[in-house]
Amino acid sequence: MIQQIYPTPDHPYEFELNKDMHFAAAHYIPHPDAGSCQEVHGHTYFANITIAGDLLDDSGFLINFQHIKKLIHKRFDHKVLNDDAAFAEKGPMSFPTTEVMAKVIWEIIQDHLNTLPHGPQCLQVFLRETPTSYVIYRPKGKK
Numbered sequence: 001m002i003q004q005i006y007p008t009p010d011h012p013y014e015f016e017l018n019k020d021m022h023f024a025a026a027h028y029i030p031h032p033d034a035g036s037c038q039e040v041h042g043h044t045y046f047a048n049i050t051i052a053g054d055l056l057d058d059s060g061f062l063i064n065f066q067h068i069k070k071l072i073h074k075r076f077d078h079k080v081l082n083d084d085a086a087f088a089e090k091g092p093m094s095f096p097t098t099e100v101m102a103k104v105i106w107e108i109i110q111d112h113l114n115t116l117p118h119g120p121q122c123l124q125v126f127l128r129e130t131p132t133s134y135v136i137y138r139p140k141g142k143k
Contacts, residue, residue: 006018006048006050006126006136007126007136008050008123008124009050009123009124009138011052011123013052013053013054013121014053014054015052015053015054015056015062016050016051016052016123017050017051017052017062017063017065017120018048018049018050018051019048019049019051019065019068019069020046020047020048021046021047021049021068021069021072021073022044022045022046022047023044023045023047023072023073023076023077023078024042024043024044024045024077024078025042025043025045025076025077025078025079025080025081026040026041026042026043026079026080026081027040027041027042027043027080027081027082027096028040028041028082029095029096029097030082030095031092031095034095040080043129043130045076045101045127045128045129046127046128047072047105047125047126047127047128048125048126049068049072049105049109049122049124049125049126050122050123050124050125050126051063051068051109051113051120051121051122051123052120052121052123053118053119053120053121054119055118055119055120056118057116057117057118062118062120063113063116063120067112068109071108071109071112072105072108072109075108081096081101082096084096086104086107087100098127098129098133098134098135099135099137101127101135102125102126102127102135102136102137103125103137105125105127105137106122106124106125106137106139109122109125110122110139123138124136124137124138125137
């Protein structure tokens with residue numbers, strides 16, 4: 001789909017899974033420094049999610065690719081990101097910038113992974129907003 005090699009974090013895990021996906025969404029950044037991005041506009045976001053672990057589940061998966069897509073695509077595709085509950089609070093961490101979106105996607109994925117008994121970890125979220133601009137979110141302490 002994206003046909004790209006992503007930077008990968010160094011990690012000690014036996015398995016590493018990467019899921020590519022895209023979703024179309026609109027947003028605006030309600031801050032004067034955002035310039036024209038203060039106005040509602042849209043992007044086709046491209047995401048790569050890296051999950052790793054040492055153990056597989058009973059079906060032989062680290063996590064089923066479909067579960068990852070459902071968590072993100074269903075929630076954000078063809079939506080106005082500012083309307084999502086993740087952005088309900090005030091302040092810079094509630095603006096749906098690419099940086100904050102990458103972190104929110106990581107939180108959604110990791111919250112789901114935390115429910116799985118075999119303990120997979122989301123190591124990074126690569127989120128491309130435009131053909132020339134992207135963000136990588138890697139939580140501190142995850143290697």
